Amino acid sequence: MKYMDEYAEHYKDCAWVGFEELEKFMEEALIHAGVPAPDAKIIGDVLIESDKRGIDSHGIGRLKPIYIDRIDMGIMNPVTEIEVIKDKDATAVLDAHNGMGHVAGYKAMEMAIEKAKKYGLGMVVVRNSNHYGIAGYFATMATKAGMLGITGTNARPSIAPTNGVENMLGTNPLTFGLPTDEEFPFVLDCATSVTQRGKIEVYGRAGKALPAGWVLDHEGKTRTDTQQVLEDLTTGKAALTPLGGIGEVTGGYKGFGYATVVEILSAALQDGAWMKALNGFDDEHKAIPYPLGHFFIAIDPEHFMGLDTFKRIAGSICRELRASKLAPGEDYIFTAGEKEYLSYQFRKEHGCPVPPSLQKVMVTLRDRFKMNYSWDFEKK
Template identity: 65%
Template sequence: MSSVYEDVVWVDFDLLEHFMVDVFKGVGVPEEDAKICANVLITSDKRGIDSHGIGRLKPIYIDRIREGIQKPVTEFEIVKESPTTAVVDGHDGMGHVIAYRSMKIAIEKARKFGMGMVAVRNSTHYGIAGYYPLMAIEEGMIGITGTNARPSIAPTFGVENMLGTNPLTFGMPTDEEFPFLLDCATSVAQRGKIEVYGRAGKEIPEGWVIGSDGKTRTDTQQILIDLNTGGAALVPLGGIGEETAGYKGYGYATVVEILSAALQGGSFLKMLTGIGDRGEKKPIRIGHFFIAINIEVFTSLEEFKKTTGDILRELRASRKAFGQERIYTAGEKEYLAWLERKDRGAPLNDVLRKQLVQLRNELKLDNYKFVWE
């Protein structure tokens, strides 16, 4: 991935976050909601996950609001509730806001009753999945989330994009400086990572995407078009076919699809294309689920954190393959990215810089005079 960081300018996180708040407000998002949305996006950039950060501000959120397929003002409705569960309808509002409030509910239920789960329907893209388990970790809990998405992944032995990238994300507190956070798509690579390569004008590696002939493709720009038209599909975790266990990624993606649709009466698979019968754009209406587990109802938080930390330390201390300098555990690379970036900011290439200047000019945010123009 280092090649995609050629010819970038590093920009202060606070500047970008404030800018995103003002952009969201400029298209009608209430201020408090705008702060949530911006914080989710900048958290992604801070953790080195550029596929889900400010690079998606315009093409995913602002453009969809302007196209009328996503509502800037979120109507958050709890349609069913029990002491430990809730079903939420997001009514095509801001996915970050819907997800933030839903995880808050799960955490409060877990605080009172040990566990909490919230299932969501009619939401929109909620940004980096790991943000929401991090909320639970901050409260000394285990956090779990998943979401379905536009069809991207082909089933094993298939070539049609049916399932979303469908991340299944777990977060757990440890006694180290960073938590355990497994946040990854159930495909070999997610659409957002391909977008990063596209903005950099680079071809993607082989094995990420297959064409309708079942062969791997690397032509990034055309792939981004064909993922929407059905001419290309993402490969499930494990790879093409069964030899490297692609059926496992396919199976986990299906688990996320079911939990993001069947509990809450939501949309699934081809219902999530965002394209109507006449080819018009329409709300995608994805679903999510959020689980919070109160560790203290099982054991002391300190004991859990110590045991979890011991497991991770032993894994990293195990024998390394020839030529390898270190072993990582989930969440460690993102922590290291933060240490590297905290004084540098986020990397913006020319394509992204032009997008931000365009948004500034269109919304008349004249107080932002970017030094990198």
């Protein structure tokens, strides 16, 4: 398969660190930063799952700048105190009180799954949370329980509305996990923008220019200068384009619409914050918390025609899609979740790739917290 032939070449400048060591390092760093050990284990599991699946934007690359730095700044609570605001038969509303989003997400999806076992469907929403890692982690919590999982979250404003240039909506993933009779579930985990900040950070670490059409400025022109874009996205001088791209001709209004759906479901059900209230800065441009909202839905197919029936049909649909006629020059059709499965198969043998920029971050955290780690990449 051409995809896997090119895979290792893509990471040729990286060091490779095993799953267990990398996860343990992240957990210990979080504990040193003030996160209770049980919560650090949850967070570490979410982060390493990202690196296992090849989602390099949301694993070790997010440990320091998104989590530890924000704890240091006092805008994120390392101890997550979850309050149950309302708990009904099939629904619940939680308040995370500015705690760790991964912990809030894990406990919310656990609740949704338990409710779905009894009632067929369960939905739990969260307010006053923080970045919760890859949305697909929570969707696959449901698939592992033999259920369908759906989740979404709002985020700091990044996307410009169609026909606009101001960053108003977050990258707002709308994520589905569906069990199949194959070795991996169908997991669609992607932003409602053409790309998201984490992927731009990956380009920045690699010193690469952005593809045209990902980002636009206040003149409505596309931007490709990666490092300046990262700064300008924070200050509002640049914005991401919604799925479909710039304008209506290529369907940008569709991504804009889906991003708005996620924004509403992440704020209106839980009486939470939205859009500009998630900027992370006050009027004097001082850093403040990002009171994000999430939603989690679990659906038990046993309350319909049964799990086996669902898995068989879902798997058959995926196989028929992959067996359809190829475009010239292509050798394979992927269904959602398959590339992540292939990445896991490769990485469980080789480890997770760590580029030079993240190697420096790991050394910095190790030295700061006086942790007992040494890596082969330091010997070069």
